[in-house]
Amino acid sequence: MFGDTRTRMRPNYFPFTEPSAELDLECWVCHGASVGDPANPCRTCKSEGWIEWGGCGVVNPRVLQACGVDSEIYTGFAFGMGVDRTLMSRNNSEDMRDMIEGDVRFSRALVGLAR
Amino acid sequence: MRAPLSWLREYAALPEDLDGRGLSDALIRAGLEVETVDQAGADVTGPLVIGRVLDFVEEPQKNGKTIRWCQVDVGPHNLDGARGIVCGARNFDVGDFVVVSLPGAVLPGGFAIAARKTYGHVSDGMICSAAELGLGDDHSGIMVLPDPGLVPGADAAPVLELRDDVLDIAVTPDRGYCLSIRGLAREAAQATGVAFTDPVDRAVPLEITAGYPVELQSSACPIFVAITVTGVDPTRPSPRWLARRVQLAGMRSISLAVDITNYVMLETGQPIHAYDRDRLDGPIVVRQAQTARSSPPWTTWSGRWTPRTADHRRHRPDRAGRRDGRSVDRAVVGHPKRGDRGCALRRDDHRPDLPAAQAVVGGVPAVRARGRPAAGYAAAHRVAQLLVELAGGTLSPDETVRGSVLPQPSTTDRR
Numbered sequence: 001m002f003g004d005t006r007t008r009m010r011p012n013y014f015p016f017t018e019p020s021a022e023l024d025l026e027c028w029v030c031h032g033a034s035v036g037d038p039a040n041p042c043r044t045c046k047s048e049g050w051i052e053w054g055g056c057g058v059v060n061p062r063v064l065q066a067c068g069v070d071s072e073i074y075t076g077f078a079f080g081m082g083v084d085r086t087l088m089s090r091n092n093s094e095d096m097r098d099m100i101e102g103d104v105r106f107s108r109a110l111v112g113l114a115r
Numbered sequence: 116m117r118a119p120l121s122w123l124r125e126y127a128a129l130p131e132d133l134d135g136r137g138l139s140d141a142l143i144r145a146g147l148e149v150e151t152v153d154q155a156g157a158d159v160t161g162p163l164v165i166g167r168v169l170d171f172v173e174e175p176q177k178n179g180k181t182i183r184w185c186q187v188d189v190g191p192h193n194l195d196g197a198r199g200i201v202c203g204a205r206n207f208d209v210g211d212f213v214v215v216s217l218p219g220a221v222l223p224g225g226f227a228i229a230a231r232k233t234y235g236h237v238s239d240g241m242i243c244s245a246a247e248l249g250l251g252d253d254h255s256g257i258m259v260l261p262d263p264g265l266v267p268g269a270d271a272a273p274v275l276e277l278r279d280d281v282l283d284i285a286v287t288p289d290r291g292y293c294l295s296i297r298g299l300a301r302e303a304a305q306a307t308g309v310a311f312t313d314p315v316d317r318a319v320p321l322e323i324t325a326g327y328p329v330e331l332q333s334s335a336c337p338i339f340v341a342i343t344v345t346g347v348d349p350t351r352p353s354p355r356w357l358a359r360r361v362q363l364a365g366m367r368s369i370s371l372a373v374d375i376t377n378y379v380m381l382e383t384g385q386p387i388h389a390y391d392r393d394r395l396d397g398p399i400v401v402r403q404a405q406t407a408r409s410s411p412p413w414t415t416w417s418g419r420w421t422p423r424t425a426d427h428r429r430h431r432p433d434r435a436g437r438r439d440g441r442s443v444d445r446a447v448v449g450h451p452k453r454g455d456r457g458c459a460l461r462r463d464d465h466r467p468d469l470p471a472a473q474a475v476v477g478g479v480p481a482v483r484a485r486g487r488p489a490a491g492y493a494a495a496h497r498v499a500q501l502l503v504e505l506a507g508g509t510l511s512p513d514e515t516v517r518g519s520v521l522p523q524p525s526t527t528d529r530r
Contacts, residue, residue: 010143010146011145011146013146036154038157047151
């Protein structure tokens with residue numbers, strides 16, 4: 001799904017799922033080179049080398065009960081991912097603010113100059 | 116939570132060649148969100164050495180300042196028996212050990228040291244303050260090292276505990292125990308398959324009332340421990356390792372007694388205070404904080420704070436108050452209202468005709484977020500032990516343990 005981009009799945013905690021995990025993408029700007037190199041910081045991943053893309057988990061039965069779903073019969077899988085970060089990764093964009101500022105030059109570049 | 120690697124090593128037998136980044140990878144696999152690994156002290160490069168002041172001449176300048184033209188022994192780095200250095204500070208004497216950055220060194224902020232002409236002399240290096248080395252905000256004078264066994268010319272970084280890897284971890288709410296060095300060291304030991312030594316090394320005894328009187332008036336606080344240490348010397352400074360670790364963990368070094376309580380709090384996750392015995396009158400009362408109508412605002416270390424809602428009260432159940440409803444804050448060592456922020460115990464204690472100061476240690480266990488009440492007793496003893504070792508105190512055999520931490524029965528549905 002992400003082509004050559006390295007991904008990392010790691011356990012995490014959310015109050016509404018158990019167990020839970022998060023999926024990180026390797027930073028598409030520095031590719032991890034900024035980690036431990038204060039002379040060349042990466043502003044996109046804050047020199048962490050990874051960017052959190054989404055979180056997921058098995059829905060806590062109490063959440064289902066609160067929604068009126070019989071947790072003895074049904075289980076749930078919850079997940080969500082960052083739309084803007086997906087776009088950033090796809091287009092190697094460095095700054096999330098470009099997505100929302102509405103500069104037409106940015107948008108045009110994404111849609112291949114379609115009017 | 117900011118965890119210096121050297122501190123984690125005290126309780127987890129991590130391999131020597133494992134650095135902060137390697138441990139970070141292991142902890143991330145265990146589900147801990149390590150955000151960054153700071154290489155503390157890495158912004159100081161080049162020759163930073165121990166110097167010994169051999170001689171100095173005070174020279175008043177036209178701009179009103181008085182500079183000191185110093186001859187400093189830097190061992191193998193000497194030129195003609197010493198180095199000539201101009202220094203603007205005056206808080207040192209002949210024979211003192213100081214920290215010298217020699218030409219070629221770079222200090223935090225990209226401050227490059229070179230031999231340069233200033234005030235009519237060629238200053239062949241710089242005598243450093245704590246602030247210039249990134250070791251805190253003290254810029255009132257240069258650092259004078261108290262250690263007697265120092266060698267001029269030796270690398271100053273180990274003496275200053277300058278370099279350490281610090282793991283900055285965003286602890287998730289299910290892992291409150293990781294808001295302590297103890298919890299993180301246990302995770303680190305588990306993640307790397309090495310031995311863990313628990314700093315909480317003793318069980319809580321049944322109630323004892325032999326020590327300083329304590330009244331427990333809130334069920335939200337299951338246990339309160341008070342241990343008395345007498346003869347604490349308020350003039351002793353914090354040893355460098357203590358001040359540095361507290362600082363690397365994100366707090367300021369204030370004074371020995373305050374640093375010790377903060378150190379043990381960070382280590383065990385137990386909030387803990389040292390009280391000045393001479394300033395306590397009557398028992399320490401542990402009760403729910405009251406709202407503004409019934410109670411004056413607290414003066415906290417960072418300013419005034421008024422519990423406004425029932426929610427606030429829930430969050431601050433471990434406040435100690437005097438029986439008459441006034442707070443014991445003024446007895447808490449290091450409190451600003453005492454007017455002696457930089458000093459461990461009150462000023463009067465410096466008068467030679469008064470007996471040596473005493474400190475009561477109160478271990479206030481956390482209730483929920485970090486809730487390991489059983490660690491409170493060991494934490495209080497750890498504070499007492501450090502006050503004895505570092506502040507010259509004597510542990511009183513009489514102690515107080517109010518409340519109990521007997522496990523509450525819990526029920527679980529098994530399917």
